[in-house]
Each structure stands twice: as C-alpha cells, then as structure tokens.
Amino acid sequence: MKMQSFKLRETGLNRFFGPLEARIMEVLWSAEAEMTIKDVQLKLDEDKVMNFNTVMTVMNRLVDKGILSKNAESRSSKYKPVVTRDAFMETQSKELTYDLIEQFGPLAVTHMVDALDKVDPELLDQLEQHIKLLKKDR
Template sequence: MRGFGELETEIMERLWARGRPTSMREVVDDLNRTRPIAYTTVTTVADILYRKGRLRRHKEGRAWLYQPVRSREEYTADLMREVLGESHDPRAALLLFVEGMDAEQAAALRAVLTEGAPRDGGAA
C-alpha cells in the first residue's frame, strides 16, 4: 500500500466525505467546482482504485456507484503501520514522529495508550 496520487486523493476524500455509494458523475461535478476535469479521467482513476482494492462498486441502472473499502482512519492506520514497518529503526522513527506532534495529537496518543482504543471505531 502506498499513498494515493493527487487525483486519487481527491476522489477518495470526496467518497469518504459522502459516506455512501456515489457515482463518478457526482464526484466529477464536485471536482469541476474547483477545476475543470474530464469525466473519463475521473472514471479511469476510479477504476484503477477499484482494481487496487481501494474501492468497491456496484451497478445501479447504467451507473457504477463507488464506495471506499476502508474508512479514512483505517487507511491512515494501515499506511502508518506500513511506513513504520519499513524503518530500519522503528523506535527512532516513533520518537521522531511523536516529537513532531502538536499538543492535541500528543494528548490523543496519551489517551489511546492509557485508556485503549475506542471499541466503536471512533476517534479518541
């Protein structure tokens, strides 16, 4: 797993924000509010995300509706685990990561470490 490309990120962000199966027409219309982009470009990238296993889709009428396979938080946690796993010195990487946190992030980490992760999948 790696981070998403620019357009992949924009598509994923819109799908996560909607929280429901969404057509690429809706995503394209949303993207076109900030910049022009071709429908075929967005559908091609959505298909790539589907083939990578990042999106699920089902057909409704003539349109494919897409939805992320994992939540934004699950994706972020997976990405963090992958990056940490690639470190030659995980302890040093964690130390540098924690040193770069702002006060709110550090408080959230302390809460998770002392109280445990929430069981409902919500944020700490």
C-alpha cells in the same frame, strides 16, 4: 491493503495516492452514500473542470487497487471506499511503522521516540503507558 508506494516529500493522502486519486478519495470519504462517476466529477468540478473519462479511469484504477468497491446499478455504477479514511490511515501508518522497524531496527525506534518528544511530549507519556500495559500482559 498495503499501498505500494509512499512519497516522503508529499503530505496527507498525496503520500499514498496521485493528486487526482487523493481528491477523489476525499470526495468519496466525505460522501454519506455511494456515488456515481458523474457525482464525483461534479464535486471535483467545483474546483476546476474535470473530464468525465479521466475521473472514470482513475476511479476504476482505485477499484483495481482494492481501495474502492463498485456496485453496478442499471445504467451506471456506484462507488464507495472499501474502508473509512481513519481505517485507511491506521492501516497505512501501521504498515509504514513495521517496514521502518524491519529495515532500520533500533534506529527507527530511537528516532520515533525522539520525534515524539519534539512533536508532542504528551505522546511520549502515552507511549510509556502503552509499553507498561504491553509488559504487564506478557
């Protein structure tokens, strides 16, 4: 699932989601089981009072976006993420990388390599090893 927007000036999940969507996803990703809207609302209420209908609307929008699945059970529905947090971040980072390279070509690659060296020199070594493996498999 490719997210339709990416907010450059935000951090973490807020780059892909609105603030409430991000909080809801964190609650659901940290849960060990499916949760009802009420369950999520109660978890969110630990921070501040959250309206049930607002939580319901946002969760159903996340279902429509393909981020959550909804399982109807008797009088209430249970929700769970379609993928793990790690799988979501993996997919989004891959999509962003492809988009950057498609739009900016060699400039994007050059800037990524420069950023690796500035952020964590060990990542540059990992990249070098990965490139060697890719070349070997050709």
